[in-house]
Amino acid sequence: MAKDKPSKLKARSPRGFADRGPAELAATRTMLETIRKVYELYGFEALETPFVEYTDALGKFLPDQDRPNEGVFSFQDDDDQWLSLRYDLTAPLARHVAENFQDIAKPFRSYRAGWVFRNEKPGPGRFRQFMQFDADTVGAPTVAADAEICMMAADTLEALGIPRGDYVIKVNNRKVLDGVLEAIGLGGDENAGRRLTVLRAIDKFDKVGVEGVRDLLGEGRWENPEAKSGDFTKGAGLDERQINSLELFYLGYAQHPQELFMVARDAAADDDYSVLTDNGLTAFPSNSLQLATYLERFPEGHPAHEGFKELKAISDLVRAAGYGTNRIRMDVSVVRGLEYYTGPVFEAELTFEVKDEKDRPVRFGSVGGGGRYDGLVGRFRGEAVPATGFSIGVSRLASALSYLKEKDAAPDYGPVVVVVMDRDQSAHYMKLVGMLRQAGIRAEMYLGNPKNLGNQFKYADRRNSPCVVIQGSDERQAGTVQIKDLIEGAKAAAAITDNTEWRESRPAQFACAEAELVAKVREVLDHHGVPHGAALG
Template sequence: MAKMKKAPKPKAQTPKGFRDYFGAEVTKRTEMLNQIAGVYHHYGFDALETSAVETVEALGKFLPDVDRPNEGVFAWEEDGDWLALRYDMTAPLARVYAQFRNDLPSPYRRYAMGPVWRNEKPGPGRFRQFYQCDADTVGAPSVAADAEICAMLSDTLETVGIDRGDYIVRVNNRKVLNGVMEVAGLSGDDKEAERGIVLRAIDKLDRLGDDGVRALLGEGRKDESGDFTKGAGLGAEQAEIVMGFMSAKRDTGAATVARLNELVIGSKIGADGVNELETIAELLDAQGYGANRIEIDPSVVRGLGYYTGPVYEAELTFEVTDEKGRPRNFGSVSGGGRYDDLVKRFTGQEVPATGVSIGVDRLLAALDAKGRLSKASVGPVVVTVMDKTRMADYQAMVAELRNNGIRAEVYLGNPKNFGNQLKYADARQSPIAVIAGGDEFDSGVVQIKDLILGAEIAKNATLEEWKDRPSQYEVARGDLVAKVREILAGQAK
C-alpha cells in the first residue's frame, strides 16, 4: 500500500497586498478614529455600522479599475447570489437608506468607520485592505451640504494635527466636466466608455503628469512594467479641450469660475456646474474658509463613477521623500462628492446625497512623516513573580493598579529566571516593574523599579547627574498605587 504523503505545512506569510498591524499602530489608529469621530459628531452626524459583505448587485460597478476580474472587488457565489466585500462605505449607505428610509430622518446624516477591500494591483503603500472614515448627508439637494462637508474636512485635518498651510481642500464639479465633454463631442450613451476613460485619465494627473494623461486621452499608454492601458481614442482637438479644462485654474476662485464659464459655453449642464461652484465658494467664504484652506480646482474629478455634481479632495502639500530618496508632495488623503443617483438604483426615485471619505492609513503615514506621531509606545506596568505560590497576592496587586486606572499585568511566563522577566518588561516597553518576593511579603513592602530612568542611567552611567538618582524604591505595600502614580507622572514630564 502506497504511503500517504504528509501534508505540507502552511506558509506563515501575509497574503500579497495585505499587512498586519501591531499594538502601537492599532492604538494610534484608534486615537485618530476617535478624533475624527469627534469632529463628525460635533457637526451633527450619527454613527452607522454596516455589514462588511454586500451583494455585488447592491455594490454596483463604480470602481475606476473596471478592467480587472470581478470589477475590482473580492466576490464569491453563494446560493445563486454573488456576494462581495465592500469596496467603500458609500455604496452600503445607499442600500441602508433605501432599505430603512421610512424609519430614518430626512436629511439623514451619518458617519461610518472601518476597513474596506479592493481587489486591485498592490504597490508600495497601496494595500488591498485599508480603513476609511466617511461622513455623508442623504436627502439634501442644496450645495450647502457640499460646502458643509468641505468645511468639516478642513476642520478634521486640523484636529488630527495637520497644520493650516500643510493641506488644501480642492473642489470641482462633475457637471462642469460633463459640460466640457459635451463641448468636445463626448455626450450621449454611445460615448459612455470614452467618458469613463477620460475620467480615470484626469484622476491620474498627479501621478502621470500632462504627457501621461494626454496619452490616455489618445490611443493609450504603456507603463514602466510594459503593461498597456487602452486610451479614450480622442482626436487632437478633443483632447485639447479636455486638457484646457484641467489647466483652467487661476490665481483666484473668481478667475477660475470665469474661465470655466468660457469652456462650457453652449452646455446647460456645464453652466449649472459652474454656478454651483460659485455658490459653494460664497458659502465657504461666509464661514471664514479662505483659499488657503479650500479652493476651486478643475483638475479634481475623482475616479469613482457614481459622482454627479461637486467633488472634492484633500491634498497634503508638504514635501516628503519617496522610497528612492526623491522629494515629492505627500498627496491626497481624502476625497468625496455628490452622488444623487446612487440611492435611485434601489428606489427608482432620485435621492440627493453627498459625502466624504478619509483614508486613515494615509493620514497616519502623513502625520508620521511630519513627526507628529509619538515614536514611543508606553506598555503596561509589569508585576513580576518571585514566588509562584503567592500568585494570588500578585494578582491582587495588579487588580489594585487596574482599579485605579493604571494599565498593568502580571508576568505569566516561566518565572524561574528573573532576568527574563525584566527582558519581557523591556520588550513590552513597560515603564515600571513591581517586585516582591518572600522577604518583601514578610515585611509588608514592595520594590518598584523605574525602568525608563534605569535605562537612562545605564546609558549615561558616567555622567555625574545620574549618580544620585535612584531608579528603584522600596515602599509600603499600601503605598503601591501612590508611588506608581508618582513615577508615571514624572516620566510623563
Template sequence: MADADKAPVLKAPVPKAHRPKARVAKGFRDVEAQEIRALKRMLATIEQVYELYGFDPVETPTIEYTDALGKFLPDQDRPNEGVFSFQDDDEQWLSLRYDLTAPLARYVAENYDRLPKPYRSYRAGWVYRNEKPGPGRFRQFMQFDADTVGTDNPAADAEICMLAADTLEKLGVPRGSYVIRVNNRKVLDGVMEAIGLGGEDNGGRRLTVLRAIDKLDKIGIDGVRELLGKGRMDPSGDFTPGAGLDAAGATAVLDFVNAAAGQTNAETVEGLRRALAENAPIGEGLAELASIAAHVDEAGYSDRVRIDPSVVRGLEYYTGFVVEAELTFDMRNEEGEIVRFGSVGGGGRYDGLVERFRGEKVPATGFSIGVSRLYAALRNLGKIEDDTIAAPVVVLVMDKQRLGDYQAMVRELRDAGIRAEMYLGTSGMKAQMKYADRRGAACAIIQGSDELAAGEVQIKDLIAGAEASRAIENRDEWRDARPAQMTVRRGDLVQAVRDVLKRYRP
C-alpha cells in the same frame, strides 16, 4: 528572594514540511499598538467635527450583496473588477465593500420611509479593493465618511467643503498647508459632448477620460495625454488602453483641465464660462459651481476652498459636484524624491445611487477621508503623538504557590489606575526581567520569600537601571550597588510605584 521554577520541557516542534508559511497576504498589512492608539485618537477628533456639524453615526456591514454595490470602481482590468467576491450557500454573490458610500445608498433605500430627509450620517470602517497593490497602496484601508442624502441644494455641497477644511485644521494641519479643490463633473461631461463623446454609446470612453484625468498628479500631463489617446505603458511594463481621442479632442479636454484659475472662485467660474462653448451640461455645472462659490465665500472659507477644473474623481457614480482635500506641503517619497503629499480625501454628489434601488431621484452628497493616508501625512507633519499610554508595571512570580498574593498586588495597582500585569509565563527570574524590559515597563515588582517574611516588596526602576548599567561595567560593582532598586513596606506598594512613574510621566 527566591527564583521561580525553571520552565518545563516543551513538546517536539511540528515538522517543517507540515508548517504553513507565516506571511501577510499581498496588499495587506498588520497594524501594531502605537499606530492603533494614534488612529483611535485621530478618529475621535474627526468624529467630534462631524458631530458638531449635526451628522449622526451609522454602521453598515462589511459584506453586501454584489448587485447592491454596483460596478463603479476605477480598476476595471482586475478579473472581478476590483471587488473581492464570493457566493454563499444560496449561490447569491456577496462582496466585501469597496467604499462606504454604496452601502449607505443601500441602507437609505431600505429604510427610506422612516429616515429624516435630508438624512445626515457619518461612518468609519475598513474597505477592500482587489486592485494591484504598490508602495503605500493597500487592498484594505480605512475610510471615514460624512454624507447628506435627500437634497440637491448646492449649500449641502458647500457644507461638505467646509467640513473637510474644519476637520483638517482640527487634526493639526495648518491653514495654508491644504486646499479643498472643487469641480463639477457636468462641466467636463459638457466638454466631452462638445468633442463627440456624448450619449450612452460613449459611456465607457467618457469613463476612461475621467480616470485618465484623475491620474494627473501621479503621471503628469504627458501621461494623461497618452491615456486620452491610444494608451500608456507604465514603468512596470503594464499597458493601460486609452480613450482613443484624436489630438484635437485630447487637447480640448486638457485645455479645460488646465484652465487658469482666477483670483477668486467667482472669477474662475466666469473664466470657464467665457472659455467654453456652453451647452446644457456645461451651463448647469457652472451654475452649481457659482452657487457653491457664493456659499463658501459668505461663510469665510474662500481662502481654503478653490474651484479647480482638474478635479474629476475616478469613481463612476459621481454626477455633479466633486471635491478633493489636498495637502500642499512637500515630503520625500519611497525613492527619496521631494514630492507634494497630495490628496487625503474626496467625494462629491452621487444623485443616482439611491435611485438604483427606488427608481426615483434621491440626491446625495458626501466626503470620505482616507484615514491611513491622512495618518501618514499627520505623522510627517509631526502631529501624531507617540504612544502616550504607559507600559504596564510587571509583577514577577517568584513562588508559583503564591499566585494569589501576586494577583492581589496587580489588583491594588489597577484599582489605583495603574496599568499592571502579573507575569503569566513559566520562566525564571532572569527571563521575567527580560520580559518586563521588552514590555517597556518602567518598573518591576519582586517579592520572594525573604521579602514576604519581612513584609516588604522590591521595586526595580527599569529605566533608571538601564541608564546606570551603561555606566557600571564591573559585575561585582553592579551587584554591590544594585542601582535603581528599592525596598518598601508592602502597604506602601501603590505609592512607591506612583513615585517611580512620576519620574517619567509627570
C-alpha cells in the same frame, strides 16, 4: 523505512493585506475619535453597515474595471445569490437609505467608519483592505450641503493637527467636466464609456504624470512604459487634437501644483488672486468674480454653465462662513475616478513635503475625497435622491500625521510588569496587579517561565515598561515591594561601566510598603509623563 515528516506550513500574509501593531492601532483609534467629534459637531450620527452586500446592490462603479472581478471580491451564497465585500462605504449607505426610506428623517446625516476591500493589483502603498471614515447627507438638493461637507473636511484636518497652509480642500464639478468633454466631441449617451475612461485617466495624473495620462487618453499604457512590459491598460482612444485640448485645460494646470500651494499658503480670505500656468492659460477660477466670468462663456442649459453656477454658490457659501482659498479652493484638477458622481466633487490634499526612503522630497497628496451622487440611491427607488458625502482614507492620513509628530514626542510606554519570584505565590502577584489596575494603571503579571529573572526584565524592556514591581519572600514577609524605574535605570546604566558598581548600586530601584504600591508607581509614571487612567469603579 523512515516516515516522511509532515511539511511545515509557511506563515505568510496575502498580498495587499497587512498586520497592524499596537502603536498603529492606538494612533488610528485616537484619530478616529477626533474625526468622530468633528462629524458629530456638524450634526452627523453614527451608522454601521455590513462588510458584505448583494453584488448588484453595490453596482459596478470602481475606477479599475480592468482588474479581476472588476475590482470586487465576490462569492455565491447557498441560494446562488452573488455577494461581495464592500469596496467603499457609500454604496452600502445608498442601499440602507433606500431600504429604510420611509422611516428615516430626511435629510439623513450619517457617518460610518470601517474596512473596505478592493480586488486590485497590490503595490507600494496600494492595499486590498483599507479603512475609510465617511460622512454623507442624503435628501438635500441644495449645494449648501456640498459646501458644508467641504467646511467639515477642512475643520477635521485642522482638528487632527494639520496646520492651515499644509492642506487644501479642492472643489470641482462633474458638470463642468461633462461640458468640456462635450466640447471636444465626447457628448451623448454613445460616448458615456469613453467619458468615464477619460475621467479615470486624468484622475491618475498624480501616479503616472502627464505622459502617462496622455497614453491613457490615447491607445493605452503599459505598466512599465519604457520596456513596454507588465499589465497593459487600454486607453480612451482619443485623437491628438482631443488629447491636446484636455492637456491644456486639465494637465497644464495640474503640472504646477507647487505654485498653487505657495499661493494658497499666502492668500488672505479676500480671494483676490489668480494663478497663471507656464503656457499662459489662466488657471481655474478661484473667486466668485472669476466664476461669474466663466459662467458667461457658456449658454444656459449647457452642462458647464450649471456646473460653474453651482461652484460659484459653493464659493459664496464657504467664503461667507470665513473659509478662505487657503482652506477651500475651486480647482479644475479634481476629477474623482468613481462613476457615480453627478455634481460637485471634492478632494482633501496635503501640501507639505516629506522625504522618502531615498531622501527625495515628496508630497502625500490626496487623503480623502467625495462629491455629489444624486443617482445612487435612486437606483433602488426609480427616482433621483440627492446625496453628497466625503470619505477620509484613514490609513493614508495616519501615515501623514506620523510625519507631523514632534521628534521628541513621548514614547508609547507599555504596562507596568509585576515579575514573578516564587511560582507558588501567583495569587499574591495577581493581587498586586489587581491593585494597579483598579487604580487605572496598565499592569500585567509575567506569564512566561519565571525561572530566569533576567528574561523577565528583558520582557519588560521589550514591552517598553516604565517600571517593574519585584517581591521576593523576604519582601512579602516584611509587607514591602521593590519598584525598579526602568526609564531612570536606563539613564543611570549609561553612566556605569563597572559590573560590580552596577550590582551594588541597583540604579533607580527603591523599596516601599505594599500599601504604598499604587502611590509610588504613580509617582514614577508622573515623573516621566507616562499617562494613566482614573480608578475603576
